[in-house]
Amino acid sequence: MRRVVLVAVLALAATACSATGKPVDLAVVNSVERPQPVGVEVNPPTTTGAATQVPPCDPAASLRPGALPAPGAMPDGTTMRTIQDRGRLIAGVDQNTFLFGFRNPTSNALEGFDIDRVKEIAAAIFGDPNKVQYKVITSAARINALKNGEVDIVVRTMTATCARWVDINFSAIYYVAGQRLLVDKSSQITGVDQLGGQRVCATKGSTSLNKLRDSPAPPVVVAVDNWSDCLLMLQQGQVAGVSTDDTILAGMVAQDPTVRMVGPRFTEEPYGIGIPKQSEDMVRFVNGVLAKSISGGSWAESYGRWLAQAGEQSPPPTAKYRD
Numbered sequence: 001m002r003r004v005v006l007v008a009v010l011a012l013a014a015t016a017c018s019a020t021g022k023p024v025d026l027a028v029v030n031s032v033e034r035p036q037p038v039g040v041e042v043n044p045p046t047t048t049g050a051a052t053q054v055p056p057c058d059p060a061a062s063l064r065p066g067a068l069p070a071p072g073a074m075p076d077g078t079t080m081r082t083i084q085d086r087g088r089l090i091a092g093v094d095q096n097t098f099l100f101g102f103r104n105p106t107s108n109a110l111e112g113f114d115i116d117r118v119k120e121i122a123a124a125i126f127g128d129p130n131k132v133q134y135k136v137i138t139s140a141a142r143i144n145a146l147k148n149g150e151v152d153i154v155v156r157t158m159t160a161t162c163a164r165w166v167d168i169n170f171s172a173i174y175y176v177a178g179q180r181l182l183v184d185k186s187s188q189i190t191g192v193d194q195l196g197g198q199r200v201c202a203t204k205g206s207t208s209l210n211k212l213r214d215s216p217a218p219p220v221v222v223a224v225d226n227w228s229d230c231l232l233m234l235q236q237g238q239v240a241g242v243s244t245d246d247t248i249l250a251g252m253v254a255q256d257p258t259v260r261m262v263g264p265r266f267t268e269e270p271y272g273i274g275i276p277k278q279s280e281d282m283v284r285f286v287n288g289v290l291a292k293s294i295s296g297g298s299w300a301e302s303y304g305r306w307l308a309q310a311g312e313q314s315p316p317p318t319a320k321y322r323d
């Protein structure tokens with residue numbers, strides 16, 4: 001009996017093999033849409049990140065640091081003490097932005113210039129750079145993650161703006177980027193002024209998206225969740241360009257030899273570490289850590305590791321304080 005079944009199975013297999021490549025039902029396929037990343041929106045409504053009127057401000061001016069307490073000895077009653085007692089710093093970061101916050105595919109660890117800043121802050125609180133719980137968040141989720149107390153800090157290529165200062169605090173500026181344009185090497189486009197009516201990608205909740213919308217030659221803005229979605233759409237020919245900070249675009253150029261940045265910087269994007277509005281002690285503490293990082297050479301070391309070879313040229317920013 002078993003032999004009969006085996007023979008039947010072999011016979012079936014032989015028929016299957018001989019019937020090669022002849023579809024029974026021919027479907028007429030005129031065009032096949034390439035799949036798009038999840039959450040794509042075309043020309044979404046404006047979001048400034050602020051619930052109320054935006055008062056004028058100097059977005060780069062933060063709070064003056066006090067003396068840094070010794071690691072592991074955060075004073076009672078401070079935000080830093082709460083973090084120390086919890087045993088880990090909770091940091092909102094990116095895992096999709098090469099050079100700033102990305103997942104190393106070999107080690108699975110998060111790495112980059114922003115991740116180095118997180119580690120410095122953890123080291124200053126605990127004496128251990130690894131006492132961190134990373135929460136990966138999108139550009140659009142940064143403000144709410146801080147407002148809802150889901151994270152202690154956000155270190156995620158985040159521009160300090162007056163609109164965002166309404167909802168959160170920022171540290172002193174730790175890097176100054178600028179918005180530029182990325183296109184395929186074969187593209188004829190050489191600048192943002194030629195984008196009128198063309199599809200250009202940016203993330204939801206980013207300053208980059210708002211700037212594109214306000215452009216004198218407004219493109220069709222294709223909004224996504226992650227910067228890596230923009231690179232994918234450019235590679236698939238679904239957008240004519242990607243526009244955001246040159247730092248983020250430099251990471252894409254380093255990953256894909258078929259794309260290039262064109263045109264000059266057309267904005268200034270001073271990066272600050274986002275901190276909840278009520279935690280002014282934490283702002284002063286983080287500013288102390290940043291000042292030490294810049295004066296002690298670890299900022300320069302981190303810059304050399306991630307950004308210098310990528311062609312990014314920015315000296316450490318001079319800290320500005322408003323009190």
Ligand code: GLU
Binds near residue numbers: 206
């Ligand atoms: N720096 C810009 C911003 O904070 C763009 C970068 C990003 O969204 O990650 O909105």
